Amino acid sequence: MYLPEPIVNLIDGFQRLPGIGAKTAQRLAFTILKMDDEDVADFAQALIQVKRDLKICTVCQNISDQDICDICQDKSRDTSIICVIQETKDLIAMERTREFNGLYHVLGGAISPIEGIGPEQLKIPSLLERLSDEKVKELILATNPNMEGEATAMYLSRLVKPFGIKVTRIAHGLPVGGDLEYADEVTLTKALEGRREV
Structure with a gap:
């Protein structure tokens, strides 16, 4: 079955997550395709923000958006x-x-x-x-x-x-x-x- 490269990359990306198998990854990827552009942009921004803005608490080692x-x-x-x-x-x-x-x-x-x-x-x-x-x-x-x-x-x-x-x-x-x-x-x-x- 042929799928365009962007959807294959998205499926591969979802499969890297723990507990996500091939079928679930495919279902998630096709769900993203059906979403409004604004919702997809918000989702992508949330992913970027988590990686960019979260840090580790200097006291307890919990995740946080501030030093403590x-x-x-x-x-x-x-x-x-x-x-x-x-x-x-x-x-x-x-x-x-x-x-x-x-x-x-x-x-x-x-x-x-x-x-x-x-x-x-x-x-x-x-x-x-x-x-x-x-x-x-x-x-x-x-x-x-x-x-x-x-x-x-x-x-x-x-x-x-x-x-x-x-x-x-x-x-x-x-x-x-x-x-x-x-x-x-x-x-x-x-x-x-x-x-x-x-």
């Missing part, structure tokens, strides 16, 4: 508790529960020797720098309950021990092998409530 994200600037949050998560999408899931009012630290992944990700690829130095602040009393390890997340939590608990900070792990109300971003609010709330000291 809104969560880190929020004076009503409990600065004595830091919740360590793997990715920004996990932060979004935690915030949906409306149960956690502390601060976050985004690692940017998990230890995974198979994928060539070691502790040096994660945002651990900036976490350790934050822990030197005497205000921090508890570190919640909310990495995913899979092999990589457990390895990362164990590594961090050992690394943080000399700081004398209480280290807890979210309870396994989450299915083993699951990801935080797919958990519902009730499950995440129970996991937070049932966290345990490591």
Whole structure:
């Protein structure tokens, strides 16, 4: 089947996204063709803006449109508790529960020797720098309950021990092998409530 090069390039572009197979990429590309020119321009501008205007928060490593994200600037949050998560999408899931009012630290992944990700690829130095602040009393390890997340939590608990900070792990109300971003609010709330000291 022959398709013009621009549509083939668009399909290829969509296929580079995680979870998008050939048929879905083709469906998305043809949906773009049917959209109004203005809507397509807005969509393209949104893509460009995300890459151009977003940065990493200098405190928690979350994505932000400013040097320090809104969560880190929020004076009503409990600065004595830091919740360590793997990715920004996990932060979004935690915030949906409306149960956690502390601060976050985004690692940017998990230890995974198979994928060539070691502790040096994660945002651990900036976490350790934050822990030197005497205000921090508890570190919640909310990495995913899979092999990589457990390895990362164990590594961090050992690394943080000399700081004398209480280290807890979210309870396994989450299915083993699951990801935080797919958990519902009730499950995440129970996991937070049932966290345990490591």
